[in-house]
Amino acid sequence: MHQLRRLDDGLDRGEGLTLSIIDRRPGLRVGLLLTPPMLWLGAAYLGALGALLITSLWTQNDFTGNIERVWTLENFKTLFTVEVYRTITVRTIGLAALVTAVDALLAFPIALYMAKIASPRAQRLLVIAVLMPLWASYLVKAYAWRGMFSADGPIEWVLQPFGLNTPGYGMVATTVTLAYLWLPYMILPVYAALERVPDSLFEASADLGAGSVHTLRRVVLPMAFPGFVAGSIFTFSLTMGDYIAVKIVGGTTQLLGNVVYDNQGAANNLPFAAAVATVPIVVMLGYLAAARRTGALESL
Amino acid sequence: MTATAISLRGLSKHFGQVRAVDELDLDIADGEFFSMLGPSGSGKTTVLRLIAGFEEPTAGTILLGEDDVTRRPPFSRDVNTVFQDYAIFPHMSVVENVEYGLRVKKVGKADRRRRAEEALETVRLASYGARRPHQLSGGQRQRVALARALVNRPKVLLLDEPLGALDLKLRREMQIELKEIQRDVGITFVFVTHDQEEALTMSDRVAVFNEGRIEQLATPVELYEQPASAFVAGFVGTSNLFRGEDARRLVGEDGTFAVRPEKVRLATSAPADTTGLCVAHGVVREVVYLGATTSSVVELDDGPTVTVSHPNTDTSIDAAAERRDQRVVVTWRRDHLVSLGSPTQATSPEEETA
Numbered sequence: 001m002h003q004l005r006r007l008d009d010g011l012d013r014g015e016g017l018t019l020s021i022i023d024r025r026p027g028l029r030v031g032l033l034l035t036p037p038m039l040w041l042g043a044a045y046l047g048a049l050g051a052l053l054i055t056s057l058w059t060q061n062d063f064t065g066n067i068e069r070v071w072t073l074e075n076f077k078t079l080f081t082v083e084v085y086r087t088i089t090v091r092t093i094g095l096a097a098l099v100t101a102v103d104a105l106l107a108f109p110i111a112l113y114m115a116k117i118a119s120p121r122a123q124r125l126l127v128i129a130v131l132m133p134l135w136a137s138y139l140v141k142a143y144a145w146r147g148m149f150s151a152d153g154p155i156e157w158v159l160q161p162f163g164l165n166t167p168g169y170g171m172v173a174t175t176v177t178l179a180y181l182w183l184p185y186m187i188l189p190v191y192a193a194l195e196r197v198p199d200s201l202f203e204a205s206a207d208l209g210a211g212s213v214h215t216l217r218r219v220v221l222p223m224a225f226p227g228f229v230a231g232s233i234f235t236f237s238l239t240m241g242d243y244i245a246v247k248i249v250g251g252t253t254q255l256l257g258n259v260v261y262d263n264q265g266a267a268n269n270l271p272f273a274a275a276v277a278t279v280p281i282v283v284m285l286g287y288l289a290a291a292r293r294t295g296a297l298e299s300l
Numbered sequence: 301m302t303a304t305a306i307s308l309r310g311l312s313k314h315f316g317q318v319r320a321v322d323e324l325d326l327d328i329a330d331g332e333f334f335s336m337l338g339p340s341g342s343g344k345t346t347v348l349r350l351i352a353g354f355e356e357p358t359a360g361t362i363l364l365g366e367d368d369v370t371r372r373p374p375f376s377r378d379v380n381t382v383f384q385d386y387a388i389f390p391h392m393s394v395v396e397n398v399e400y401g402l403r404v405k406k407v408g409k410a411d412r413r414r415r416a417e418e419a420l421e422t423v424r425l426a427s428y429g430a431r432r433p434h435q436l437s438g439g440q441r442q443r444v445a446l447a448r449a450l451v452n453r454p455k456v457l458l459l460d461e462p463l464g465a466l467d468l469k470l471r472r473e474m475q476i477e478l479k480e481i482q483r484d485v486g487i488t489f490v491f492v493t494h495d496q497e498e499a500l501t502m503s504d505r506v507a508v509f510n511e512g513r514i515e516q517l518a519t520p521v522e523l524y525e526q527p528a529s530a531f532v533a534g535f536v537g538t539s540n541l542f543r544g545e546d547a548r549r550l551v552g553e554d555g556t557f558a559v560r561p562e563k564v565r566l567a568t569s570a571p572a573d574t575t576g577l578c579v580a581h582g583v584v585r586e587v588v589y590l591g592a593t594t595s596s597v598v599e600l601d602d603g604p605t606v607t608v609s610h611p612n613t614d615t616s617i618d619a620a621a622e623r624r625d626q627r628v629v630v631t632w633r634r635d636h637l638v639s640l641g642s643p644t645q646a647t648s649p650e651e652e653t654a
Contacts, residue, residue, distance in 0.1 A: 203354050204387035206374040208401035208452065218400075222391045 193227030311360035338509030395429035
């Protein structure tokens with residue numbers, strides 16, 4: 001017992017000493033805190049991206065298949081001049097925008113109900129319900145939608161009495177599947193934005209004579225806007241980079257991700273794959289800059 | 301008597317088992333500055349929210365002028381509210397905030413801009429129209445909220461503890477300013493506060509709330525000088541209360557009596573002429589310096605303690621401080637005693653004149 005206490009004292013003193021050195025040297029403290037994340041961000045993340053960009057400026061020997069480390073813009077020239085790549089780029093951006101719009105439309109009423117109407121208990125349950133699909137594997141969910149859209153699947157079964165058929169595998173199925181996959185990433189930021197709005201703002205709007213439609217348009221939507229911007233960054237960028245869902249439910253539809261994947265794998269043209277991969281990066285940088293201009297990112 | 305702006309008849313609001321407002325009858329006159337005073341949870345804010353339409357009453361009716369608005373939503377009632385947290389729209393500029401109500405009513409752009417500027421001038425924020433709410437101080441935001449409500453020229457303006465978040469000096473300034481604005485625009489103000497000084501300073505009449513009911517409805521002077529119950533006597537200012545045995549010994553009558561600390565005098569010996577006076581002996585236990593006044597707590601030989609308040613007309617309180625632990629005589633005029641009725645009976649006016 002006695003010994004134990006002495007051990008404790010020693011530990012206390014030792015701990016106090018180390019902590020006080022860190023306390024007295026703010027530089028050291030900041031350094032210790034920031035080194036691991038900076039290493040990760042600098043070396044692993046930006047380093048890999050930098051390597052990718054450099055690779056995109058090299059070329060591949062058509063005959064041997066080896067990479068030739070000669071600086072050239074040939075890959076980008078192909079990307080912008082060949083019709084099919086232009087079409088795929090436009091299609092990918094369009095799909096990203098469409099998925100974002102569908103998610104925004106679906107997320108708003110759900111988020112509004114969660115943030116302002118549901119009881120605290122229902123609110124907690126709904127947050128779990130929204131997060132739950134994220135626990136399941138991406139592949140499982142994509143294949144689930146493949147089943148839905150199949151020729152003898154539930155969608156066909158529901159539509160047949162109305163003389164309609166399943167749209168089958170293609171852009172529609174891809175849009176639905178991706179919108180389904182990324183919906184939680186839209187609901188949560190919109191919910192968070194609305195949750196922070198004090199109820200008194202809605203009361204003030206009603207007090208000043210506004211009906212629900214006016215309040216929705218002039219108060220609720222503007223207040224939810226930063227949430228939409230944050231959510232759209234997720235839905236837009238995740239769609240820009242997707243190549244698996246489109247493989248599973250897209251039929252022959254190709255997106256930028258497929259071009260990257262095919263060039264990397266089958267064609268083994270790493271420099272061209274790298275050049276294609278820079279397109280979503282540039283588009284996203286443009287998107288982020290536009291989002292920044294709205295001022296919505298500051299209020300996140 | 302002028303026309304009534306608001307009539308509440310048998311108004312009740314229950315939240316589950318809690319009776320927040322309990323069968324309230326109240327008439328507020330046109331152009332009146334009316335305050336609802338009470339501790340938190342006394343129901344005063346609920347009454348305000350019922351008038352605004354944010355809550356639906358469990359029972360009773362609400363008349364605005366001649367109109368029964370009991371079941372009408374907030375946006376079709378001719379009242380406007382200044383919220384406790386101001387509820388300024390953060391995504392709009394100051395002038396857009398003020399214009400909001402006019403915009404809803406489809407007032408033309410030039411007209412509504414002019415009226416908004418006028419309203420901002422009324423609250424002395426003429427050059428602040430282009431600012432964003434987050435660039436304003438608490439006091440300025442409060443004025444924006446006031447302008448945003450006043451610009452609609454409502455029949456009644458409801459104010460929910462609007463000065464609560466301001467510091468003391470600013471609060472005093474705003475009290476005077478609010479009263480001036482109310483006199484200028486001539487709109488009925490219904491003001492909710494838990495600050496008795498605020499209520500006394502500004503109001504034409506004050507309703508003191510306790511547990512969902514009105515304890516007393518009176519002018520500030522009546523409220524202070526003639527409190528109707530022990531609750532009012534204790535909540536509005538401070539009072540020395542004598543009950544039961546104490547009342548019998550000190551006043552010579554049965555019942556509950558109150559006397560204000562500033563009406564009690566402190567002396568070293570009993571005055572020669574004691575007609576119309578109550579006299580009691582005791583020891584000074586505590587002397588508290590309060591700036592403008594000094595309070596002495598005297599423990600009477602007859603049991604209870606009495607607080608005596610006197611103005612600090614001298615620069616030093618040494619004389620008062622020296623009295624600590626000294627034997628003194630406290631006196632007060634019998635006509636300064638307020639009878640709060642015998643504890644077994646309800647307060648009745650006859651007893652007060654007795």
